[in-house]
Amino acid sequence: MPDAREVAISLWASSRSARETPTTHGFRHLLEHLVAKGRDGTLDARLESEGITLTASTYRDATHIQLSCPVGKEATGLAALAEILRPFATTPEAIRREVAVMRHEFASVADADRLAAAGWVASFGGKGLDPFGTLAALEGATPDSLRDLHARQFAKPNLCVVVVGPVDLDRTTARIAELVATAPDGGPSAGDPLPAPVAGRVEIEQAVGEARTGFVNGFLRPGTLATLGAALAVASEMGDCFVAYTPSLGPGVVTLGREEQVGGLGARLDALTEADKATLYRSGYDLLRRWIDRYLTSPSGVAYLRGFLQVQELGARPEDAVGLAKKMTFDEFKEGLAAFGRDRATIVVGVRR
Numbered sequence: 001m002p003d004a005r006e007v008a009i010s011l012w013a014s015s016r017s018a019r020e021t022p023t024t025h026g027f028r029h030l031l032e033h034l035v036a037k038g039r040d041g042t043l044d045a046r047l048e049s050e051g052i053t054l055t056a057s058t059y060r061d062a063t064h065i066q067l068s069c070p071v072g073k074e075a076t077g078l079a080a081l082a083e084i085l086r087p088f089a090t091t092p093e094a095i096r097r098e099v100a101v102m103r104h105e106f107a108s109v110a111d112a113d114r115l116a117a118a119g120w121v122a123s124f125g126g127k128g129l130d131p132f133g134t135l136a137a138l139e140g141a142t143p144d145s146l147r148d149l150h151a152r153q154f155a156k157p158n159l160c161v162v163v164v165g166p167v168d169l170d171r172t173t174a175r176i177a178e179l180v181a182t183a184p185d186g187g188p189s190a191g192d193p194l195p196a197p198v199a200g201r202v203e204i205e206q207a208v209g210e211a212r213t214g215f216v217n218g219f220l221r222p223g224t225l226a227t228l229g230a231a232l233a234v235a236s237e238m239g240d241c242f243v244a245y246t247p248s249l250g251p252g253v254v255t256l257g258r259e260e261q262v263g264g265l266g267a268r269l270d271a272l273t274e275a276d277k278a279t280l281y282r283s284g285y286d287l288l289r290r291w292i293d294r295y296l297t298s299p300s301g302v303a304y305l306r307g308f309l310q311v312q313e314l315g316a317r318p319e320d321a322v323g324l325a326k327k328m329t330f331d332e333f334k335e336g337l338a339a340f341g342r343d344r345a346t347i348v349v350g351v352r353r
Contacts, residue, residue, distance in 0.1 A: 001164055001166065013062055013063045030102065060248065061250070074175075085182045090143050099135070112209070127194050150184070160310045199345060199346055210265050211347075214253060
C-alpha cells in the first residue's frame with residue numbers, strides 16, 4: 001500500500017501449541033498483558049514517544065500484537081517485537097499486579113461477550129473455553145508456567161509477521177528474518193479437535209439478553225460466509241443486535257444476539273417467511289461484502305485479516321473469501337439462516353438476578 005499514511009505491523013502467534021485447559025484458562029491472556037509491557041514494563045511509553053501505538057489481543061486461534069507506526073518508523077516497531085519474542089521472564093509480584101489489573105477487565109465484560117462465550121461452552125464443552133480466562137485459574141499462574149507458555153506460543157513455526165504500508169520490500173523482509181530469528185525454537189503441536197457441537201438451550205445468570213449460536217466449519221467455506229451474512233442481515237434489520245465472529249479456519253460459531261431482557265430475536269428467527277428471507281438475502285449479500293472489504297482498505301485491516309489467516313494455514317488468502325462472498329447464492333443464504341434455527345443452534349438466554 002504505497003500511498004498509506006501509516007505502517008501497520010502485526011505479529012501473530014498461533015495457539016495450536018497452547019490450548020486452553022481448565023487449569024490454564026486465561027494464561028495466554030495474562031501472558032499477552034505481560035509481554036506487551038516489554039522487558040522493563042515501559043514498552044508502551046517508549047513506543048508512544050516515537051508516535052507508535054501498540055495493541056494486543058488474545059483469540060482462540062492466536063495471540064496478536066499490532067503496531068501502528070508513522071512512515072519511516074517500522075524499524076523501531078520491529079525492534080519492539082524482537083523484545084517481545086526474546087526468552088520471557090517475570091516474577092510472582094509482577095503476576096500478582098497484572099492479575100489485579102485484570103480483575104477490573106473481568107468486571108467490565110459486556111453482556112454480548114458473556115452471551116457469546118456461553119454459546120461456545122454450551123456447544124463444545126471443555127474445548128469451547130474462551131481465551132479470556134477465569135480469575136480462579138489465573139491465581140495458579142507462576143513465572144515458570146508463563147515462561148514455558150511463552151516458549152510454546154511464540155515458537156518460530158507458530159509465527160506470522162505482516163508489514164503493510166509504504167516500506168522497502170527487501171530491507172523490511174531482511175529485518176523480519178532477523179526478528180523471527182530471535183523467537184524460541186520448537187515445533188507446533190496440534191491440539192485436540194473440537195468435538196461435534198451440541199445444539200440446545202442454556203441460561204446464564206451474569207448477563208441480560210439472548211443469543212443464537214450457529215455452527216460453522218471455517219472462514220473460507222461458502223456455508224460459513226453465508227451464515228455470517230445471514231447474521232449481519234438479521235442484525236441490521238432488527239437493530240441493537242450484535243454479531244460475534246472471528247475469522248477462524250477451523251470449526252467454530254457465529255453468534256447473533258441482543259442485549260435486552262425481552263429482545264424478540266428468537267421469535268423473529270423462528271418466524272421468517274420466504275419473502276423475509278429474500279429481503280434479507282439482498283442486504284446480507286451486501287453486508288457480507290462490506291464486512292470483508294473493511295479489512296482490506298487500511299494497513300491495519302490488511303495486517304489483521306491476512307495475518308490471522310496465514311498463521312492458521314500457510315497460503316490462506318482473504319481474496320478467496322471475497323470471491324466466495326461474490327458467489328453466495330440464495331440457497332446458501334437460506335442454509336446460513338437455518339444455522340440459527342431452534343433445532344440447530346445453541347440458544348443462550350441471560351437471566352441476571
